[in-house]
Amino acid sequence: MEIRSDGFKKEEIYKLITGCVVPRPIAWVSSLNENGSVNLAPFSTFTFVSSFPPMLGFNVGRRLDRPKDTTRNILDIGDYVVHIADESMLDDMHKSSFAYPPGVSEAEVLGLQTVASTIVRTPRLAAAPISMECRLTSITDFSGNGDGFVVGEVLMFHVRDDLLDGMKIDSNKLRPVSRLAGENYAYLGEIVSMSTSSNGPPPNR
Numbered sequence: 001m002e003i004r005s006d007g008f009k010k011e012e013i014y015k016l017i018t019g020c021v022v023p024r025p026i027a028w029v030s031s032l033n034e035n036g037s038v039n040l041a042p043f044s045t046f047t048f049v050s051s052f053p054p055m056l057g058f059n060v061g062r063r064l065d066r067p068k069d070t071t072r073n074i075l076d077i078g079d080y081v082v083h084i085a086d087e088s089m090l091d092d093m094h095k096s097s098f099a100y101p102p103g104v105s106e107a108e109v110l111g112l113q114t115v116a117s118t119i120v121r122t123p124r125l126a127a128a129p130i131s132m133e134c135r136l137t138s139i140t141d142f143s144g145n146g147d148g149f150v151v152g153e154v155l156m157f158h159v160r161d162d163l164l165d166g167m168k169i170d171s172n173k174l175r176p177v178s179r180l181a182g183e184n185y186a187y188l189g190e191i192v193s194m195s196t197s198s199n200g201p202p203p204n205r
């Protein structure tokens with residue numbers, strides 16, 4: 001079937017594109033509210049945009065009446081932390097997406113412990129297997145609708161010791177969760193290794 005993208009409403013195209021681009025990794029982002037509490041929200045429009053320097057990007061949509069707390073906080077403070085949630089954190093991660101009023105800390109509401117970050121002002125989640133302290137580089141509105149694609153440089157990685165072999169992270173131990181269409185998530189299935197040439201092992205990437 002051919003589906004012309006200009007013949008549909010915003011919600012319909014959202015459904016389509018979030019069903020096409022799967023599975024999506026999830027940036028679980030802490031940011032600092034004006035009152036000093038820790039805001040937490042997940043974003044699955046997430047990737048890295050550069051590995052050296054390490055830079056992450058995710059897109060934050062705009063609410064009808066105001067920006068999301070994450071965008072406002074990041075613009076105010078200039079830093080934030082991106083966490084990777086594992087399977088045990090799915091419920092909390094999902095619940096942190098509920099729309100609480102500005103200034104309410106999802107971390108507090110959900111009883112999630114935070115600790116001071118090493119470099120940035122925004123605290124990080126104590127229990128996350130991976131936390132990446134980021135400094136804001138840019139926010140770009142690609143849609144022209146008030147969305148913001150947030151890009152920041154990772155200044156500090158925190159990786160749980162048992163996940164690391166040198167600089168390699170064992171995905172099987174990490175057990176990350178990903179987002180599918182609608183309210184659906186997926187865990188890792190079978191991992192398949194492929195070599196990139198006929199005579200060599202897979203490169204270290």
Ligand SMILES: Cc1cc2nc3c(=O)[nH]c(=O)nc-3n(C[C@H](O)[C@H](O)[C@H](O)COP(=O)(O)O)c2cc1C
Nearest residue numbers: 041042043044045059060061068069070097098099
């Ligand atoms: C798994 C998941 C992924 C999400 N991804 C996005 C996203 O990429 N962009 C976005 O604007 N909202 C996304 N949302 C919705 C936000 O998390 C939600 O609007 C949240 O309340 C924003 O919080 P804030 O106002 O504290 O920033 C996602 C929700 C879930 C559950």
